[in-house]
Structure formats: C-alpha cells, structure tokens
Amino acid sequence: MKVIKIELKNNNYYVLETDTKSFIEDENVLYFSLNYLKLNKENVKKVLASHEVERVVYLDFESFLVMGELMSVKKIKFDIDKSLTRKVLDKLIMLDINRVECYFMPSDYVHELSKKKVVINFNNDMKFDKDFILNNNFKNLKSIYYRKKISFYTEEEVKKNLRGFLKVNNSLKLIDLYVYSKDIIEYIIIELDTYKFKNVSIFIHQNASNALEIRKDVEYLRKLNKKYSNEDREIRFIYEEEYFNNRIFKELTINGFKICMIFLMYAALFITISSKYHEYINYLNLRKLEKDIELTPSIDEVDDTTSDSDNIEDTSTTIYINKYQNIPTTYDKLLTINKDVVGWLKVNNTKINYPVTQTNNNEYYLSHDIYGNQVRTGWVFMDYRNGIKELDKNTIIYGHNLKSGYMFGELLNTTSSSWYKNQDNLVITFNSLDKEMKWKVFSIYRVDNTSEYLKTSFSLDEEFLEFVSDIKSKSINDFNVEVTSTDKILTLSTCSGINRRLVVHAVLMS
Structure with a gap:
C-alpha cells in the first residue's frame, strides 16, 4: 500500500x-x-x-x-x-x-x-556539447524542456548529452538515432527507465555505416521491441534514401520489374474498388464522433461526386453548418475517445471542422482515424515536432485530400477567388485544449513535393522573415497581411495531384 x-x-x-x-x-x-x-x-x-x-x-x-x-x-x-x-x-x-x-x-x-x-x-550543473545543441537547434533551456524529438549522430554524443537532456526535458516522444550498436540501445533504454519516460519511440536510421550490425541484431531488436510494446515504446528502422536506392537497383531484376507491374495492376484495381468503401467508413466515423460527443450533426451529407482534379466550382453561395457546436466543452469527451487530441481546426466555407490529433510521428494518422481504426482516409493531425502548450514559430497540420471533401478534401476551396475574396473565410480557427486562437490567411499556393515550407523553428528572426517572404511570394493572391518577427504562423498542407502540395499559411491574430 x-x-x-x-x-x-x-x-x-x-x-x-x-x-x-x-x-x-x-x-x-x-x-x-x-x-x-x-x-x-x-x-x-x-x-x-x-x-x-x-x-x-x-x-x-x-x-x-x-x-x-x-x-x-x-x-x-x-x-x-x-x-x-x-x-x-x-x-x-x-x-x-x-x-x-x-x-x-x-x-x-x-x-x-x-x-x-x-x-x-x-540547482543544476547542466552542460551540453556544442554539436548536440546545433544538431537539434536548441535556443535555450526552455526549448529543451518542451522538445518532443531529439537526434543523435554518434555514440559519444548520446553518452555525453542524453542524461542531461532527460533531466531537463518533460515532453520527449521520439529519438532519431543515426548511429547503432547494441550497447547504445541498451544505454538509452536504461536512461529512459531511470527518468521515467514511457511513451518514447527510438527510430534507428539504417545507412551504409551501420547496416551490417543492424542486420546481425535484427532478432534481438524484434524481441526488445516486443518487450516494450506494452509501454507504447517502439524501436523502428528507417532506411536512408541513398542507401535504399543503391541496394534496390542492385537487387531488382527484369523479372522483378515484371512482377511489380502485375502487382501494380491488381493493386490499382483494388484501390479503385476500395476507395468508396473507405470514404464511406470515414463518413460513418464522423457521424459516430458527433454522437459520442453528443453534438448535433450538420445538414451536409457525404458526397462522393467531388472531382479529384484541381478544378472547383464557385463556392460563393456555399454555406456549411458548424457540425460541432460548443467546441470547447467537448474536449473532455474527445480525450476519452483519443488522448492524442490536441485541439480543433475550422476553416470557414469548407468541411474542415475537426478535432486535431498528434502522436510521436507523422505516419500513424495517415492511415488511422480518431478511434484508432486503420483506414485509408486517416485523420487531421499536427506535425509531431510541434508543441501545443508553447507554439512553435510554424505549427503544421496535415490531412488527406479526399474526393468526398472530408479531412482536407475541401482545402482546395481556398484557391477559388470567390473563397479568398470573402474576408470571413480568411480567418481560420485553430484552438488548443486551453486556448482559443484565430489565424489570418496570408498565403495560398501549390508547390512541388518539398519540405521547404515545413520548418517549425528558426534560429534567427532574419531567417524567419526570409521564410515568410518566400512563402508570400508563392501565393496566388496578395492578402496584404503583415507578418513580423515576433509572430507565429499556422500551415495547412495536403496533396494536390501527383507529387504536388496545396499549402495555406495563416498568422496568429492578437
């Protein structure tokens, strides 16, 4: 007792x-x-x-x-x-x-x-190596306290800095490890246990320098992962692109390509058949969510006739009823459904009006809904690198572009002049669990698949202002919205055709 x-x-x-x-x-x-x-x-x-x-x-x-x-x-x-x-x-x-x-x-x-x-x-004697600070872009001790992800590139870096970091930190969810040995994995796990960190994933980046040792220890790592899976801790491999490309082109044969082509034909047929099914399941889950949090459902029903092209109809007369009345009062109920809920996002004159989730990676909610069901439609989620209690300079939210218009399927509406010329539409609501926030749109554009707009923090004010200037220059319209070095911005991102992204940026309003 x-x-x-x-x-x-x-x-x-x-x-x-x-x-x-x-x-x-x-x-x-x-x-x-x-x-x-x-x-x-x-x-x-x-x-x-x-x-x-x-x-x-x-x-x-x-x-x-x-x-x-x-x-x-x-x-x-x-x-x-x-x-x-x-x-x-x-x-x-x-x-x-x-x-x-x-x-x-x-x-x-x-x-x-x-x-x-x-x-x-x-009363502390905290000391960190310069390389560790630079590699993780730490600006001060406060940023160490709230950091959810850290990276290590050498064993020495791990042993010199991990313990001090764990003493300060209160938010860690992910360790990116670019070096590997069995000893270093065991050292990390012991330190995590000592400082009572439970829900932390270790991502091992496999490359040419550590691939042989990892392959030798695969069975050991599988057993270790199974042992800790009950604590929401996992050990996962990530293949470096250069290493992966070198191996794949060495090992693929002509027969392999033929098999791939046959497989892709069947896969395309399967995807076509299952697409409507998954979107219907997503629709049912939205209705279930409304019931679970005891809210009045909206009058708009599922519509699978929406085109997946970049052409949209004039939206000037389209009005969507707010599906979720009394948003702030629903958080307690939402958290019983999914503890990963961090806020709520609403974009006027679209179907985007959802709880936002966040976990320790940017993959899970691409294929899981708010109930944890595995579905193609995924859910709306915040970048794992972002903090919600203390916002980063750039908070990023992702969602699939669905034909039905759900998730970020109607983010495309924002590219219509009839949408962005309506001033009411330009104010986005993104609330955290304890704070109501309004954001003013200042840039909308399509861009090739790139990570340039996905930076969450900036070392210098000049770097941030240069970033803002760049994303403003890409915009389909000049919104004449000032963004200063002290401001914080919100980024909404979804797919737009093959290898393209549709991006909306908004600045936090005072």
Missing part, C-alpha cells in the same frame, strides 16, 4: 511517497495512507501546522502532488535531479509560497511565479 512519509528534521519536513514495508518507529516520522489523506485533509493540515517548520523538501513529485496543498510552509525545495513536470508546475503556481528550489523549470512558469514575488533558485 502506498503511503506518504513525512520526516521532521532540522526544521524541515522531508516528504516522500513510499510503501508500508518501509515503516520505521520514530517520533519524528509520520505516515499517512493516501485514503486517509483524502478523507481527513483538515485534520492533517492542523497536525502539520503544529510544528515550526522553515521548509518542505519533496523527495519525489508524487508526494508533492498529494501533499502540496496541505502544507502551509512558504518555502519549498524539490530534492529531485529532474525538471519539474507540468503537472507539478500547474499545482505549484496555485500555492501561497515565497521561495522554490528545484533542478529546472521553463521560463513561462518562472514568469508566472515571479509575478507572485516568488524567489526561484535552480
């Missing part, structure tokens, strides 16, 4: 969540079961306030989450070699305190506490 242990020593309370096996007989040590604390909060407060205590020292985050509001002491120390979690920080800023000592917290929380005249002291 879990209990809270509180030891009085040198005018300090030392607080730890432990179990009943650790009981010791000592007049200066108190034990409270979690159930007792829940039922007797006022009594516990009186007992703890009866001692003259200068400071509370928390030895783990769990004990603070239970005891924080029951302590009347003004000074708090977290004797934990790790940054404060967001759950801890959200509780901390609600307390009546005047001093905090901890390993690290991000600047937005420092600002909140400073406004309340709270003195903050950090």
